[in-house]
Amino acid sequence: MQETWNSDRRRTAISRNTLSVPARQALADRQLIPARTILDYGCGRGGDVKSLERLDCRITGWDPYYSPQTPLAPSDVVLLTYVLNVIEDAADRRQTLKRAWELATTVLIVSARLTWEKSKVRGQEFGDGLLTSRQTFQHLFGSSELRNYVEEVTGARCVSAAPGIVYAFKDDAARLGYLAHRIVPDAEWLASGDTTSAIASLVDYVERRGRPPRVEEVPHPMAEQFAHLKPGELRRLIRDSSDTEKVTAAGKRTTLSTLLFLAVELFNGRGPFSSLPFSVQLDVRSFFSSYKEACQRSDRLLLKIRDDTYIRGAMHASAVGKLTQTALYVHHRAIDQMPTVLRLYEHCASIAAGRPHDWTVAKLKHQGRAVSWLDYPEFGSDPHPRIASSYLVDLRTLETSHISYTDSTNRPLLHRKHEFLAPDDPDVPKYERLTQAELRAGLYERPHLIGTENGWETELIRCGRELRGHRLVRRVAD
Incomplete structure (x- = not known):
């Protein structure tokens, strides 16, 4: 199939010495891993391709001008990085997205420039965008517009990974695995070189998860070290070596995190029990009487987000954050210590519109259901840090707004920094x-x-x- 792409768009390709923001986000989200094949569709000059090759990723790049000779073949991950916004023909834009979706077998990662960058793009109105002085085109997307557009074209339920970055998954298992990683991160295993250290690592897992792992969850080299132990002996070792209070506390945390995951899953579309990541299935079996009970409890939790009185009560009860007459402000180091309903509030906003890459404090409004992520880059070193930017999502409309204070001569600043953090x-x-x-x-x-x-x-x-x-x-x- 001959690809159609206006060759003048080559002028928008820039040289990169470091990874693009979307590629860095996808790496952090563990979507770009050595086990997967990756296609950078519209790779431009190939900066991301070279950088990801150095990270042992199996990646190829295709571009109609710079790399037209690259054969196009289905890949686990397809990157469509800042491509849609440079296509001036709406039908061509749509076809490009459809073709990228056809090539992806696990996930399509779409990124585009957003409307808040309009001040950086000078040009005349042309079609549904701007024609620049360099005779290039830019269609700037609204954050919710990009997600809606990708969903409409692909027919897939999408997740906003960050502002201007959308993940479209081919199946629920991949989507739910991503959501689980964001909300219930996989436990890190301590290094172990012998049976004694392997048992210590196992006990550490139990004290942080609240339940023993199944053999499928244990790293293979470590599982081999337990092969000579009978299941009863292993359970006794864990019971005798672990701290009961730590295990109980971990069980409560995992229970709440599982409820949070199931509530976010409903917000984005809930599937059957068999579609859940394996570790989450085990958490449900360990801490709930049934999947039905877990879903009912998470549904009640999601409904509570709409209750102003309940939300205000949760904010007053929160052991972390600065409470004002309009909102609760919480530093990112303390965000996971908020009451579960407030964590769900913030997570729903991040799934809907994307949590920005750079942020320091989350602002959760009492009424109206809006979350802002505020960036104070010098929070640790400046006694009264100045704000650099603010990104807001209104959960009622899913509309977003962004304010940059870069050029401001009288920026807002913070006082009483300790109030934004956890007491400890x-x-x-x-x-x-x-x-x-x-x-x-x-x-x-x-x-x-x-x-x-x-x-x-x-x-x-x-x-x-x-x-x-x-x-x-x-x-x-x-």
């Missing part, structure tokens, strides 16, 4: 000492002024103070 976070004492010093100095007496850079600097001058790292000192006279 190692940085809390240092941040709390600074907050107490600022309170004593009178810096919080005018809260309406201190939320931005200029107002905060004015208050520092008024109080005769300045900051040296996370210490507040008296201001040196000019």
